[in-house]
Amino acid sequence: MKFRFAALASVALLTSTVSVAGVVTSSSNIDFLAIDGQKASKSLLKEKRSFNVSDTLPHQVVVRVAEIIRVGSDRSLYESDPIVVTFQGTTDDLIISAPRLETERDANAFKKSPIITVKTVSGVEISTKQEYLKQEGFLPGVNLIENLSEYNASGAPAAVARLASSTMPAAIPGFGKAQKGKITVQGENVAEQMLQYWYQQADKDTQQRFLSWAKGQK
Numbered sequence: 001m002k003f004r005f006a007a008l009a010s011v012a013l014l015t016s017t018v019s020v021a022g023v024v025t026s027s028s029n030i031d032f033l034a035i036d037g038q039k040a041s042k043s044l045l046k047e048k049r050s051f052n053v054s055d056t057l058p059h060q061v062v063v064r065v066a067e068i069i070r071v072g073s074d075r076s077l078y079e080s081d082p083i084v085v086t087f088q089g090t091t092d093d094l095i096i097s098a099p100r101l102e103t104e105r106d107a108n109a110f111k112k113s114p115i116i117t118v119k120t121v122s123g124v125e126i127s128t129k130q131e132y133l134k135q136e137g138f139l140p141g142v143n144l145i146e147n148l149s150e151y152n153a154s155g156a157p158a159a160v161a162r163l164a165s166s167t168m169p170a171a172i173p174g175f176g177k178a179q180k181g182k183i184t185v186q187g188e189n190v191a192e193q194m195l196q197y198w199y200q201q202a203d204k205d206t207q208q209r210f211l212s213w214a215k216g217q218k
Contacts, residue, residue: 021054022090026063027097030116033082034062037152037163039145053089060086060160062133062148063116067101078107082133082144084151085116086158092120129158 026032026049032040035051036059045051053059065080078101085096097117101107118126133144133151153164199207 021052022092022094023050024053024061024094024096025050027095029065029067029100030096030098031064031066032061033064033144034060034148036060037145037148037160053094054091056089056091057162058086058160059089060084060152060158060163061096062144063096063098065098065101065110065114065116067107069101069103069107071104076104078104080111080114081135083114083116083130084133084148084156084158085118085128085130086160087118087126087128090120090126092122094126095119095121131156131158 028049030049032045032049032051034040035044038044062082062084064082065078067078068075069078070076087094095118097119099106099110099115101110114130114132116128116130118128120126133147135143135147149164152159152161155161199210202210
């Protein structure tokens with residue numbers, strides 16, 4: 001009987017240990033754009049600015065820093081370009097933070113040399129790798145996950161190789177499988193550029209149907 005009780009207690013202890021997860025939160029001037037290769041959403045974020053980490057693998061977030069700053073006697077919204085931050089997972093609660101930006105001078109200094117800090121709630125700083133995520137293609141905000149996948153496959157300083165394959169975008173219904181490779185668009189206006197972009201994303205059959213439709217509109 002004692003042996004059975006001890007065994008059950010061991011199982012319960014093991015289960016509780018495995019299920020322990022650290023909560024990652026951010027300072028009020030940081031927004032999560034992506035978490036471990038996926039677009040930040042309600043399914044990933046427990047709240048607006050928090051998510052769980054339950055292992056010690058490298059984890060990666062893409063963040064944007066936003067502040068209302070003073071520009072002379074006026075106020076203006078500053079938003080940073082996306083910043084990739086990679087850190088080692090832990091079961092401790094973590095806080096990802098950026099310095100307060102109050103003036104245009106602060107914003108310019110941060111833009112030139114951004115620093116995102118990751119610390120435990122007890123104040124121990126966690127080592128990170130970070131740099132701007134280069135935005136390519138038309139509508140870079142829409143292509144953030146695709147750009148992140150390419151970044152993770154590139155061996156860049158803050159890249160996480162295991163996330164590269166999981167971040168490739170799925171085929172868009174009605175457009176077939178997305179083509180690989182860099183897409184270049186030109187045009188005098190946004191509408192023309194959008195047409196070129198979606199045309200290159202489409203499969204051959206869809207492209208042919210589009211051309212036939214376009215000829216009929218003359």
